[in-house]
Amino acid sequence: MSHFTLHDPLWLLALLALPIVAWLRGRRRVPVLVVPFAAAWHRPSLVAPSRWPVVLLFAGLVLLIAALARPQRVEDKREVRSEGYDIMLAIDLSTSMRAEDFEKDGERLNRLQAIKPVIQAFIERRPTDRIGIVLFSGRAYTMAPLTFDHEWLARQLGRVRIGMIEDGTAIGDGLGVSLTRLEQAKRDSGGKRMGAFVVLLTDGANNRGALQPQQAAELAKSRGVPIYTIGAGKEGYVPIPVYDDNNRKMGYRRMLSDVDEPALREIANTTGGKFFRVADTDTIESAFRAIDRAQKIEFQAKSYLVTTELFWWVAAPGLGLLLVGALLARPFWRMNVPAPQLAGTT
Numbered sequence: 325m326s327h328f329t330l331h332d333p334l335w336l337l338a339l340l341a342l343p344i345v346a347w348l349r350g351r352r353r354v355p356v357l358v359v360p361f362a363a364a365w366h367r368p369s370l371v372a373p374s375r376w377p378v379v380l381l382f383a384g385l386v387l388l389i390a391a392l393a394r395p396q397r398v399e400d401k402r403e404v405r406s407e408g409y410d411i412m413l414a415i416d417l418s419t420s421m422r423a424e425d426f427e428k429d430g431e432r433l434n435r436l437q438a439i440k441p442v443i444q445a446f447i448e449r450r451p452t453d454r455i456g457i458v459l460f461s462g463r464a465y466t467m468a469p470l471t472f473d474h475e476w477l478a479r480q481l482g483r484v485r486i487g488m489i490e491d492g493t494a495i496g497d498g499l500g501v502s503l504t505r506l507e508q509a510k511r512d513s514g515g516k517r518m519g520a521f522v523v524l525l526t527d528g529a530n531n532r533g534a535l536q537p538q539q540a541a542e543l544a545k546s547r548g549v550p551i552y553t554i555g556a557g558k559e560g561y562v563p564i565p566v567y568d569d570n571n572r573k574m575g576y577r578r579m580l581s582d583v584d585e586p587a588l589r590e591i592a593n594t595t596g597g598k599f600f601r602v603a604d605t606d607t608i609e610s611a612f613r614a615i616d617r618a619q620k621i622e623f624q625a626k627s628y629l630v631t632t633e634l635f636w637w638v639a640a641p642g643l644g645l646l647l648v649g650a651l652l653a654r655p656f657w658r659m660n661v662p663a664p665q666l667a668g669t670t
Contacts, residue, residue, distance in 0.1 A: 377652040378653075380652065381646060381649035387642030387645065396633055396634060398630070399631075409521065410453070410470050410519060411470075411522075412502035413443060414524045414525065418491060421434065421436045422565060424563050435527055438556075443481065444478055445612070459498075460495070460497060462489060463489055463494060464494055467480055493528040495537045496535035497532075497534060502524075503540065521597065524551055524554065525556060526555065527583055537591055538591075541595055552592060552597040552600070553591050553597065554601075554608075557602075557603065559583075563577075564579050585601065598618070
């Protein structure tokens, strides 16, 4: 942000004094020498007296007085020193995420539909962080590596659909891929990964994959990476829609929710994170807000002012106007005109 300023307040007084000086100059008395027959010496001027010299001189004085006030352009700059977090979001896309046990504004939502806008809001609240997304079901894949481009990340998140990956719940593999992505952009101190954490969102128990969730938790602990676990869905039997071959909803079937809460708690406790159980849209938002508060960097910024002197942009035209006014008041082509001589002199 920039603004203009004038340093010397006396310039305004000098500017106000100019009209007074001009008025006094017009009222001063001029000594007169009476010479008989002076009319015989007068030769009419071909050019009428001009006011331009006076106008230019006064304009030049105004600009010089303004230059004495030292006009400056002042820019306020802020230098941010701290760095943001690196965050990997591991999102479950297993078939059970189709369960419509969430509701908003009287409309049923499946678990993924309820969670996506909350994840998007979480990303928007952390503009200084690098964020990536890993999707897992029967296998785990990186959908988006760590990036500051949150608009691009939002577009990728909008493309996420249940059924993109073969079915299953490979929680351990999802965590393993997330930790690998963090290691590729590591910022270490004493063997510990600094400024990074994982958010795991699932609605089931691990039943696929090569890496067990407890092994992934120990790996995260050794690297100093907290894992925040979120178990999505209500307890008991939940409705899951049934679709025909043309992807038209035919009805619902009941399925027992199988969130492995003890395993998710253990992962969070082992790594220094926290477990959240979310059964409606309000608790989802509360969980992500709690994570946001717990893992927030207070940025230390250094402010300084950059000033640019502008007085030469005013002083130079002022000097130029004074010079032109002086030349017009006493032009050099009239300085050597010989004095008139009386007739009959020798």
